[in-house]
Amino acid sequence: MKGRKLNPVLILFILVAVFFVVYNLYPLFGGNNPGELKNLNNQSYSSKTPVIYYFWLQCTECESTNKAVSEAAEHYRGKIEFRLINVVTNKNAKSIANMFGVKYVPYLVFLDGNGNLLKKKGGETSYREITEIIENLYPKVKEG
Numbered sequence: 001m002k003g004r005k006l007n008p009v010l011i012l013f014i015l016v017a018v019f020f021v022v023y024n025l026y027p028l029f030g031g032n033n034p035g036e037l038k039n040l041n042n043q044s045y046s047s048k049t050p051v052i053y054y055f056w057l058q059c060t061e062c063e064s065t066n067k068a069v070s071e072a073a074e075h076y077r078g079k080i081e082f083r084l085i086n087v088v089t090n091k092n093a094k095s096i097a098n099m100f101g102v103k104y105v106p107y108l109v110f111l112d113g114n115g116n117l118l119k120k121k122g123g124e125t126s127y128r129e130i131t132e133i134i135e136n137l138y139p140k141v142k143e144g
Contacts, residue, residue, distance in 0.1 A: 065106040
């Protein structure tokens with residue numbers, strides 16, 4: 001008696017279905033918002049947002065950057081608005097990323113008040129690096 005072979009198409013379908021369920025339900029159980037950051041998952045892009053942070057929860061480099069961004073958001077509360085985009089759960093992530101040439105996570109995009117790109121910073125980023133960039137790009141934040 002020969003063993004029964006599984007259909008490769010069926011296996012692929014099951015894997016895709018599991019992936020879809022896990023990544024669409026994950027925010028309900030674990031959240032997708034590091035710290036007190038505002039979430040863009042159900043909002044459209046606003047050109048008045050000075051700092052946009054692209055991340056993915058399963059990204060190892062994002063873990064330390066999540067903490068640094070949360071600390072910077074607290075430090076600049078009321079002066080700089082931070083927005084985050086989870087590239088897996090945000091339905092607008094790809095179109096917004098294309099606007100700024102974001103190709104990987106973690107990634108920070110710094111804008112002026114009119115939504116114009118001032119600076120991009122990809123890869124793992126520390127709190128010190130974020131504050132240096134902010135104080136160089138937004139001198140009034142440092143003064144006030």
